[in-house]
Amino acid sequence: MIHQETQETPSATQATPPEVVSAQAAPTQAKPASSNPDDRAQTFEAQQGAPIPEAHSGERLLVMAYGFIWVIAMVFVQLMWLRQRGLSQRLATLEKALDKADPFADEDERMMKTVVKDVPKREMD
Amino acid sequence: MKRGTDAVFSLLLLVATVLYLATIYFVFFRAPIESRMGIVQKIFYFHVPAAYSMYVGAAACFIGSVGYLIRPNDLWDGLGRAGAEIAVTFGAMVLVTGPLWAAKAWGFFWTWDPRLTTALLSVLIYVAYLVLRSFAGDGEGERKFAAALGILGAANLPIIHFSVQKWGGQHPAVITGKGGGLQHPDMKTALMLSFLAFTCFVGALLWVRTRQQMLSSRIARAELDALDLGLLDGGEEAA
Numbered sequence: 017m018i019h020q021e022t023q024e025t026p027s028a029t030q031a032t033p034p035e036v037v038s039a040q041a042a043p044t045q046a047k048p049a050s051s052n053p054d055d056r057a058q059t060f061e062a063q064q065g066a067p068i069p070e071a072h073s074g075e076r077l078l079v080m081a082y083g084f085i086w087v088i089a090m091v092f093v094q095l096m097w098l099r100q101r102g103l104s105q106r107l108a109t110l111e112k113a114l115d116k117a118d119p120f121a122d123e124d125e126r127m128m129k130t131v132v133k134d135v136p137k138r139e140m141d
Numbered sequence: 142m143k144r145g146t147d148a149v150f151s152l153l154l155l156v157a158t159v160l161y162l163a164t165i166y167f168v169f170f171r172a173p174i175e176s177r178m179g180i181v182q183k184i185f186y187f188h189v190p191a192a193y194s195m196y197v198g199a200a201a202c203f204i205g206s207v208g209y210l211i212r213p214n215d216l217w218d219g220l221g222r223a224g225a226e227i228a229v230t231f232g233a234m235v236l237v238t239g240p241l242w243a244a245k246a247w248g249f250f251w252t253w254d255p256r257l258t259t260a261l262l263s264v265l266i267y268v269a270y271l272v273l274r275s276f277a278g279d280g281e282g283e284r285k286f287a288a289a290l291g292i293l294g295a296a297n298l299p300i301i302h303f304s305v306q307k308w309g310g311q312h313p314a315v316i317t318g319k320g321g322g323l324q325h326p327d328m329k330t331a332l333m334l335s336f337l338a339f340t341c342f343v344g345a346l347l348w349v350r351t352r353q354q355m356l357s358s359r360i361a362r363a364e365l366d367a368l369d370l371g372l373l374d375g376g377e378e379a380a
Contacts, residue, residue, distance in 0.1 A: 057313075060325075061325070062173035074178075077181045078183055081188070081237065081238040088230060103356055106360050113372040
């Protein structure tokens, strides 16, 4: 996957006329390294007229890039979901341990709520 | 208060969704095809905002790390960890989409260009941060060590940014370079929308992960208390 030189498929250079090859080669040729950033300043312009034939399939590269972005985002969301599930399990274990320690805790809490709710009624009576 | 926070979060997510839809529309239906590179130039509209999102994540990790070293609490620790995760996620997007663009623009997928190398190094630092947090326990010492790593990772960010200007290389300077830029107004709109969409999405992810991490810390403390009281044994906690 790592290449240091521009790759050209033999079939592409043999089968296409020279003017098309030069049009293809222009964007794929790597510029010589320069220490001046202004030399590497690049302008993106809108295409005029018919599209230039491509050596690499731009559509394929674009779809791959776009697909990878969504796959990476989905993996992140999936990991978040798994972590959330892990937290829920830990919380459930804690609740179970608390219940085991004081099995009447829930009942006490319910009774307390009933008493608090009934207090104003009794006071009115 | 809680309901209000939920509403703000939902709104943020909704705005991100609408902005993403608008971005996709502008990138694929309105922005013209670039004259020399062809359709592959459209990777640019996601590659650059992903790099910016990586910076946002790294900045959050830096803020969380500094905050934790000054005043250790769950919020700063959670923010630091969430930021590192965002930096790795969006850094991976940058490192995948960049070579795909380069295959067309340069003719090869990868070269040890200063910007590419420093970006890879930065992602590796945040991967190290997350590996440390995942496998070295969650004690005070580990958290402080990770915070130091988070600060070190942020120190690399200006190097990534200025490497393209100060050192030689092949990475283009479209936005910051003199003479560069997007010539068509729809190209500019597509990039602007993409920046806004990524900002809202990253904000939402940071928010969720920070809260989740804070919750995890609270549960861990409750587990320790339960262990001290003899309510839990080691096996139950591990489960």
